[in-house]
Amino acid sequence: MAEEIKIGAKIKIVNLPPYLKTADPMPMLRPQDLIEIGEIGEIFDRTPGNYWVVKFKAGKFLIESQYFEIISTDKE
Numbered sequence: 001m002a003e004e005i006k007i008g009a010k011i012k013i014v015n016l017p018p019y020l021k022t023a024d025p026m027p028m029l030r031p032q033d034l035i036e037i038g039e040i041g042e043i044f045d046r047t048p049g050n051y052w053v054v055k056f057k058a059g060k061f062l063i064e065s066q067y068f069e070i071i072s073t074d075k076e
Contacts (some may be wrong), residue, residue, distance in 0.1 A: 005065065009043045010072040011054060017067050023060035025055040034058040042072070 005011075009067050013035055020030040023044075033039075044060060045053040051062040 004070060004073075004075055005043060005052065007043055007045065008047070008073075009070050011041050011043060011068040012071050013039045013041070013063075013067060014069050015067050017063065020069075021051075021062040023047075023062050027062065035061070041068070049071050 014037065016032045016035070016037060019032055020034055022028045022030060022054045035058060039056060040061075041054040043052055044055050047053060047062060050063060050064055052068075053060055053062045054068070
């Protein structure tokens with residue numbers, strides 16, 4: 001799946017991780033209820049360990065690809 005993901009792709013959350021990790025220079029753990037299943041985000045970057053920086057209304061978080069599906073590969 002990682003090969004198909006591109007920067008700028010739109011994704012949809014299909015499962016919530018146990019917690020969220022902020023994509024700040026000094027990441028913090030946040031509760032999972034800041035996003036919800038079905039929420040749409042945009043891929044901003046890839047980081048080591050199969051994590052993707054995804055921007056949501058609540059901020060940017062590090063999300064593993066197992067928790068989302070790609071809905072659009074184009075910037076819209």
